[in-house]
Amino acid sequence: MSFNTLGLSEPLLKAVKEQGYTEPTPIQKQAIPVIINKKDVLAAAQTGTGKTAGFTLPLLQRLDQTRPQMKKQQIRALVLTPTRELAAQVAESVKLYGKHMPYRSTMIFGGVGINPQLATIRKGVDIVIATPGRLLDIAGQKGIDFSALEVLILDEADRMLDMGFIHDIKKLMKMMPQKKQTLLFSATFSPEIKKLASGLLNKPETIEVARQNKTADQISQVVHYVDKHRKRELLSQLIKTKNWEQVLVFTRTKHGANKLTKQLEETGITAAAIHGNKSQGARTKALANFKEGKTRVLVATDIAARGIDIDQLPHVVNFELPNVPEDYVHRIGRTGRAGQSGEAVSLVCVDEHKLLFDIEKLIKNEINKVHIAAFTPDPNIKAEPIQNGRGGGRGGNAKRQSQGGNSNGSRNNSRNRNRNRNRSAGDR
Template sequence: MSFTNLGLSEPLLKAIKEQGYDTPTPIQQQAIPVVIEGKDVLAAAQTGTGKTAGFTLPLLEKLSKTQPKMHKKQIRALVLTPTRELAAQVAESIKTYGKHLPYTSTVIFGGVGINPQLAAIRKGVEIVIATPGRLLDIAGQKGIDFSALECLILDEADRMLDMGFIHDIKKLMKLMPQKRQTLLFSATFSADIKALAEGLLNDPILVEVARQNETADQINQVIHFVDKRRKRELLSQLIKVKKWKQVLVFTRTKHGANKLTKELEESGISAAAIHGNKSQGARTKALAAFKANGIRVLVATDIAARGIDIDQLPHVVNYELPNVPEDYVHRIGRTGRAGKSGEAVSLVCIDEHELLKNIEKFIKLEIPKVDIPAFRPDPNIKAEPIQNGRGGGKGRGTSGKTSRNKSRSSGSREDAKSSKSNRNRNRNK
């Protein structure tokens, strides 16, 4: 099947061709036609499946085929995302595929000044891509009008729930017309996602291209057991000996990301960190340098890494295992994309053995263990509680409501819930 079979018009097909694509991914094949028809959609798709184009392409097509309800420059479509990086990625997708269409769009998120965003909306824009907290700030200032909204898209809805955005989303819903098309994209069909969908979607079409615990076949997963104090040494050796040129490394905490980045730099390996304490400019600069191979290693926390979209990323390293098994799937899904092979390496110390068991149970796969004699763990070292990171667990990986609730107060929510203090702080930035 080609994109020409999906009901897309010539301006979109031209933009797709200019990007070098000719065959749609499974999520695009299933989602594009039903979105164009105007149906509500509940879609499950892992990172790297082409889901962003799966909703931006039919959104642009549908807008081009219908007349605005009111005057042309009112907001007709809204895309909500959990993080700044993902918002920027979606905005870039709309810009790329809509280059031959006369649509105006803007992206809205926290961490930058609110006044230019208010000015862009007042000037007139048809498509808005936003994080919930900042959008609610703008709505609170009566800076946005949703009365002409035709389509609402929630991207990575599972992560928005994890980050505590459900209350912000519900507040925003009250400002929108009941009669609209709604698309909900999630990496999983968890009970929470199904409950959210029931309240938002009208007789939705179900689109699913991967089970929630499925990891891509083209990703070579491997475990190296190593003492915690020797992880950095082993990581440096793997990078140098195997001549890795582009490596995305995950840590649990912002402090851990900073510490590891400094140690890698000291060992002669170029590295940069992205997390919630970094300014948006610093995060954008680090990601751009990584994509351009200006640095070899990008060290990231889970939330900061959402929305990172790098073609043919060869290596992902779990420097520390995540407390929540679903996050393992999200992490390694950064490699092995679009049919390309990738490698996911996890450095596991004695403290993390229980987390590893939970991950393997979740993905229904025993991950191969590769012994490196020079880094064999000291059998006399005892496990210690894991204090920090998403989930806030102490020694055992947890999942479900408890871990999600703890994550909301752990400091990892970069585009945090829109409390009064957060709104005031954002306005002063």
């Protein structure tokens, strides 16, 4: 099947061809015709499968079907995302695929001045890509008019729920017309997502192109057991001896990301950190330098896990395993994208054995364990509770109640208590 069979207009087909794409991915094959036909959609797709183009292309086609007369500050389409990085990724997709069409778009997010964003909307835009908190601030100042909204898209909806945006989303929904097309895209169909969808979508078409929480087959996964205090040493050795030139490394906390970045720099490895405390300018620069090969290692917290889109990123390293197993899937999904192969390496200390067990249970697969003799763990070191939670917000989760983790019930309670803390001011 080619893009020509999906009902896309000539300007869109031209833009797709210019990007070098010839055949749509499974999510694009299923979602594009449905969205063009103005149906609501509830879609789950494995990360790296072309989901962004899966809703961007039909959105542009959908808007091309009518040309209404717009009033000041009115918009036709809104895409909500959890983070600035993901907003930038969607905005880039809109720009690339809509390059031969007359639509105007803009990004709205925190961490930068609000006045230029208000001024841009006043000048007139068709499509807004926004994080919920900042958009709510602008709506509160009557800086945007949703009355002509035709399409609402919630991208990475599960992440938005996890970051505590549900109340902002509900407030925004009350400002929007009931008659509109709503698309909800998520990496998983969790019970929370299904509940959200039931209140937002009207007889949606359900699309699921991969088994829930399944990791991509083209990603090679490996675990190295190592003592916690020797992780940095092992990481440096892997990067140097294997000549890794582009490595995305995940830590749990912002402090941990900054510390590891400094340590890598001291060993002669160029590195930069990206997390919620960084300014928008610093985050944009760090990501750009990494993509261009100027920086060898990008150290990130989970706040950035879903906004980093690099077509041929070869290596992802879990310097610390995430407390929430689903985040492992999202982290390693930064590699092995668009059919490319990738490698995901996890450095696991004794504190994290329970977290590793939870991850393997989730993905229904035992990850390959590779022993490195020079880094054999000390059997006399005892596991300690993991104090810190996700690196996306202020502080961490409640203390873990068992070795390296806790039960699913207590873990979920910790997540619920800390959702609002996991939202940095910049991602509002």
